[in-house]
Amino acid sequence: MDLILVNIIDGLVTGLLLFMLSAGLTLIFSMMGVLNFAHASFYMLGAYFAYQISIALGFWMGLLIAPLIVGVLGAGVERYGLRRVHQYGHVPELIFTFGLALLIEELVQFIWGKNQMPYSVPEILDFTAFAISGNSIPAYKVFMIFTSVAIFIGLLYVLTKTRVGMIIQAALSYPRTVEALGHNVPLIFMGVFGVGTALAGVAGVIAGPVLGTFPGMAFVLGSIVFVTIVIGGLGSLWGALAASLLIGWITTFAKSYNIEMESILNGIGISTPDNLDESIFRDFWSITSPQIADILPYILMVLILIFRPAGLFGKRSS
Amino acid sequence: MKSITKLGAVSALSLIIGASAAFAENIKIAFIDPLSGPFASTGTNGLHQFEFAADYMVNEKGGLLDGQKMEIVAFDNKISPKESLIQLQVAIDQGIRYIAQGNSSGVANALTEAVDKHNRRNPETRVLFLNYAAVDPALTNDKCNFWHFRFDANADIKMDALTDVIAKDESIKKVYLIGQDYSFGKAVAAAANEMLGKKRPDIEIVGDELHPIGKVKDFTPYARKIVSSGADAVITGNWGADMLGLGKAIIDNGFTGPIYTYYAAGSGITGAFGESGKNKIRLISQGGINPIATEEARATYEAFKVKYPDGNIDQSRIFNVIGMLAEAITEAGTATDVVAVASKLEGMEYESMWGGKVFMRPQDHQLIQDMNVGVHTDENIDFDYDNSGFGVFTESTVEMASMDIPTTCEMKRP
Numbered sequence: 001m002d003l004i005l006v007n008i009i010d011g012l013v014t015g016l017l018l019f020m021l022s023a024g025l026t027l028i029f030s031m032m033g034v035l036n037f038a039h040a041s042f043y044m045l046g047a048y049f050a051y052q053i054s055i056a057l058g059f060w061m062g063l064l065i066a067p068l069i070v071g072v073l074g075a076g077v078e079r080y081g082l083r084r085v086h087q088y089g090h091v092p093e094l095i096f097t098f099g100l101a102l103l104i105e106e107l108v109q110f111i112w113g114k115n116q117m118p119y120s121v122p123e124i125l126d127f128t129a130f131a132i133s134g135n136s137i138p139a140y141k142v143f144m145i146f147t148s149v150a151i152f153i154g155l156l157y158v159l160t161k162t163r164v165g166m167i168i169q170a171a172l173s174y175p176r177t178v179e180a181l182g183h184n185v186p187l188i189f190m191g192v193f194g195v196g197t198a199l200a201g202v203a204g205v206i207a208g209p210v211l212g213t214f215p216g217m218a219f220v221l222g223s224i225v226f227v228t229i230v231i232g233g234l235g236s237l238w239g240a241l242a243a244s245l246l247i248g249w250i251t252t253f254a255k256s257y258n259i260e261m262e263s264i265l266n267g268i269g270i271s272t273p274d275n276l277d278e279s280i281f282r283d284f285w286s287i288t289s290p291q292i293a294d295i296l297p298y299i300l301m302v303l304i305l306i307f308r309p310a311g312l313f314g315k316r317s318s
Numbered sequence: 319m320k321s322i323t324k325l326g327a328v329s330a331l332s333l334i335i336g337a338s339a340a341f342a343e344n345i346k347i348a349f350i351d352p353l354s355g356p357f358a359s360t361g362t363n364g365l366h367q368f369e370f371a372a373d374y375m376v377n378e379k380g381g382l383l384d385g386q387k388m389e390i391v392a393f394d395n396k397i398s399p400k401e402s403l404i405q406l407q408v409a410i411d412q413g414i415r416y417i418a419q420g421n422s423s424g425v426a427n428a429l430t431e432a433v434d435k436h437n438r439r440n441p442e443t444r445v446l447f448l449n450y451a452a453v454d455p456a457l458t459n460d461k462c463n464f465w466h467f468r469f470d471a472n473a474d475i476k477m478d479a480l481t482d483v484i485a486k487d488e489s490i491k492k493v494y495l496i497g498q499d500y501s502f503g504k505a506v507a508a509a510a511n512e513m514l515g516k517k518r519p520d521i522e523i524v525g526d527e528l529h530p531i532g533k534v535k536d537f538t539p540y541a542r543k544i545v546s547s548g549a550d551a552v553i554t555g556n557w558g559a560d561m562l563g564l565g566k567a568i569i570d571n572g573f574t575g576p577i578y579t580y581y582a583a584g585s586g587i588t589g590a591f592g593e594s595g596k597n598k599i600r601l602i603s604q605g606g607i608n609p610i611a612t613e614e615a616r617a618t619y620e621a622f623k624v625k626y627p628d629g630n631i632d633q634s635r636i637f638n639v640i641g642m643l644a645e646a647i648t649e650a651g652t653a654t655d656v657v658a659v660a661s662k663l664e665g666m667e668y669e670s671m672w673g674g675k676v677f678m679r680p681q682d683h684q685l686i687q688d689m690n691v692g693v694h695t696d697e698n699i700d701f702d703y704d705n706s707g708f709g710v711f712t713e714s715t716v717e718m719a720s721m722d723i724p725t726t727c728e729m730k731r732p
Contacts, residue, residue, distance in 0.1 A: 003546055010538045113628065114359035115586030116562055118706060120594075128572065135545050136572030210570075211536060212562050212590065216356030220535055220559075255539035258527070290540075291499065294533050 006135045007256050008249070013141050015248025016148035020203035021221065022228040022240040023155060024196030030172050030235030031192050032082070034090055037097040040222035041104035042197040046070045046204025047213045048108055051119035059122035067201035074197025078190045101218070109215045117213040144206050151202065152241065159237065168192060172235075227301045233314025242312055247297045254293035261287040344389040345382060345653045347372070347416040347448070347643075348409035350402055350429070353394035356532045357558040359585040360421055364451070364636065365392050366629050368418060370622050371640040382647050388640070390418075397421060397532070399428035406432055410445060415656050418639065420451025420470070421557075423502040427454065427461060434463040437732075446656045446663075450639050453580075454501045455509075458682040462727035465656075467663055467683045469635045469642070471604060473502060473555065473580075475720040477509035479689035480578055480602045483714055484551065485517040490575075492524045494549035496540060498560055499528035506555035506580070524549050532560060537567035544568055550575045557581035562590055569594050576600050582694065584632025589704030591694060599694035601710050604672070604687050605634030608699050608711045611673030618671060619701050630703045634672040638685070642668050642678070657732055674717065682727035689719040 025039045049069050050062035057065075077100065085096045120126075121140045128136040159165040171178045171188045179185045204217075211217065228247055232239030262272055262285050272285065304311060349368055351361035372388040381387045391414060393405035402425045409417060419429055426449055437444040447466045449457065453473045457466060471479075484490055495510050497503030507526055514521050524547040529540060541564075544552060554577065556564050561582050568577060569591075575598075582591070582599045591599060610616045619631055631637075646662035647653045664680040674688040692710035696702075699709035 003542065006542055007539065010536075010542065013538075014536055109354075109358065114362050115628075115704070116359065116559070116590045117586065118589040118592060118704070120590070120592065131572060133546070134572065135542055136570075138570050140570075210566070212559055212566070214356070214559055214586070215358060216532075216559060219356065220533065224535070252539045255529075256542055288527075290527060290529060293539075294530055294535075 003133075003135070003256065006132050006137070007252050009137060009141070009145075011249035011252035012245065013144050013248070014252060015245035016145060016152075017203055017207050017244075018224065018228055018248060019241050019244035020148055020151060020199050021225045022232065022244055023152070023237060024199035025225055026229045026232065026235055026237065026240045027192055028196045029229065031189055032086070032093070034082075034093045034097070035226065036196075037094065037222075038077075038100040038104060039097075039197070039200055040218040040225055041101045042070050042074055042200040043204040043207070043221065044108060044215075044218040045073065045104060046201030047119065047208030047217065048112055048117070048204075049201070050205040050208060051117050051213055054119065054122075063202075063205050066205050067198045070201030070204075071194040071198030074200075075190050075194030077197075078193035082193070083186065083189075101222070105215055105218060112215075114215055117208075119208045119213040121209045140210065144210075147202070147206055151199065155199075156237065224297060227297045229311075230301050231297070231304050231311055233311025236311065236313040239311055239313030247300075250296050250300070251293045254289040254296055257289060259289040261285055344387050345416070345647065346389045346391050346412070346414045347418050348393055348405070348412075348414040349390050350393045350395050350405045350409065350417060350419045350425075351421045352397040353392060355396050357397050357421060360558050361394075361397075363585050363629060364420060364633055365390065366626055367622075367631060367633055367636040368640070370625055371637045374618060374621055375637065375640050376644050382644055383651070383653065386653065388644070395419075395425060397425065399425050402429055403432050406436075410436065410443060413443075415443075415445050415654060416448060416643065417445055418448045418450055420449060420633075422500070423452040423454030423457065423505075424500050426452030426457055427501065430457060430461060430463060430466045433465050437465055441732075444656045446660055448639050448643065450636055451633060452502070454505050456501070456505070458684040459726045462682050462725070462729060464660060464683075464729055464731050467660075467678065467685070469639045469685045471687060471689055471719060472684060473505040474509045475684075475686075475723060476580060476602045476689065477506065477513055478723070479716040479719045480553070480691060481510065481513040481517050482716060483691045484514070484521075484553075484578065487551075490518075490521060490550045492522050492547070492549045492551075494525040494544045494547055494552045495523060495554070496525065496527055496529065496544070496552065496564065497555045498531035498557075500531055503528050503531070503555055506553070510553050529560075532558070534560065534563065537564045538571060540564065541567035541571040541573065545571055545573050549573075552577045554578070555580045558585070562587050565591060565595060565599060569598060574598070578602070578691075583710050584630040584703045586704055588630075588694065588702070588708050588710075589706035592706055592708060593696075595694045596708070597693060597695060600713075601692050601694065603690055603692065603710070605670070606673040606688075606690055606712050606715075607631065607634065607701050608692070608709050610700050612671050614671040615673075616700075628705065631701070632703060635685075635687075637672065638668065638670050638676060638687075641670070642666055642676075677718070677721075679725075681729060682725040683729075684725070686718055686721050689716045690714070691716075 028036050046066050050066035053062040053065050085092045125140045125143055127139050129139040129142045171185050175185050228243045232243030349365050353361050368390045372390055376388040395402040395405050433447045449468045451470050453470055455472045455474045495507050497506050578600050583601050646659045649662045650658040666678045668676050670676050676687040678685050690712045691714050692712045695711050696708045702709040
């Protein structure tokens, strides 16, 4: 049962990575009321920028500089793109971010080509931290866990304990009142957008070496990020964390154990039909958990939307 | 630098497309493969090799018949069978008679059926399907037809050669099979089970599983299962991002044995594996690159590098496609009567510059050729992939692999 511990660690890594993406997205959503389809594209940009910087200045400078560039780009997109489109309502905003996602993917392909980039783990982290009965845990994964936890704590501290955080929270719920009190609300929006995209950038920087840096990386992760914030409750940071970890663990465990539909159904008292090969439910009976691991989060999302439309930690009653 | 190359490629492509209207007599080959999405790099690299092969082997030597040029027209199918059928129709409407496709046997199955149907209904605009990489055995067995020619060895032939090599390695007692969940991945698993069972009944298959194609973000859980199963070797038919993701996860999480693959080279994969994959990744393929098979191949590769400094010849069979098609068209004396061309193509023996003689088996249109098992390394590499210093070095060769492999094909000739 050592494998359980290993899977818990693996699921934690996946979940925390997902959290860094969904944290920014959920903040941006609660601020502007609009889903940013281009969010995963900023994640991809983070990885590519970090790769480019790492060639010249090494991995650590990449980790430092790339998210900054992504954040500035994100802020620029808000200031000169979204803010102008905002006056025409939500649908143009959605279409704008959707177009932006396609544009970024094409740009990345244009500049870096369609191949996988040889962006790899820095040498000082390229060793096995420890092993649990033959399953080695790379030091880089430990590093990923600590980085994401540090970011979560930092974010939580800024949002709940500092004056800036209070103004942001106030601006998210009552922008007009905050504006009347003399705060520059558009600046706050721009800042939140920039920080949100920078977080996605950080996720890209540290995920790029493990999950691969290629033009399809945004596409592969894009939809699952939306699922995460819907499950967690739109606009809730805690919700994003809980949902990310939940999804990380569900998919990891489902892939690690070959649970067969047949044994589940037998377990609840339905016996296997005698002539399974001719049965119309044959495919259903022969499903195994790794095959459906990646759609489990979507099933979970549908269930959440039916039974708890606001999400796990969502406050919206409407 | 890269962007300039890209710009050049794009403008060259648009020039070609623009020029095609002016020289209607060009012999056009429709290249239907993914040029966007997760598998874009595989498709684009194939396209470059086709374009180069057509220019280098045919056009620069004066063309075919009365100096007709060969021209590759690219169509993006986004790896979707549905999209491919639309692109096939577009290609046929443009008067193209030769269809080249390779990535995904799912697409190839749809295309071969559509081509067969089209050719039966429209005898005056018949097309040939030149399959350069889709290796589902069914394409030259149950689903074979006269219009389909496969230039790569099918999954069974590759597995036959691969298991020959594995069978000789006494240290391998347990094998783990993992692949993408579609026709090709299933064919690989079935062939491995059957052939290992015959050649080395003492080898235990400790895992046999499929994962969704192009959708897995993180292969770590699969790697954990492989390590904890105690496997000595892994066999996978994965390609593109799925190959790199799986390979990296397996190596990072502590697996030390050999990983036998079909497609773990080129398209950035070799570069991304780099040092970590050295002497672990093994590859079954046709065509000898290291050591290079012939001086002609060396000259060709060097010329290719001049045109595409960032590119690889990782699918040398593409040069066999162009070479054999050119020879068939010359022998038939026509490029428009595809029945005549196909008749010349079947049964053709062709001296490949990448080593050995190749033979297009007439009974099922499967090309029989030498198969090599190579290792990912940076030692003794003449031509590396991805400018990484790493390449694939041939360790063993099976000559004219599976020359007499049985086929269930019942070819109906027009």
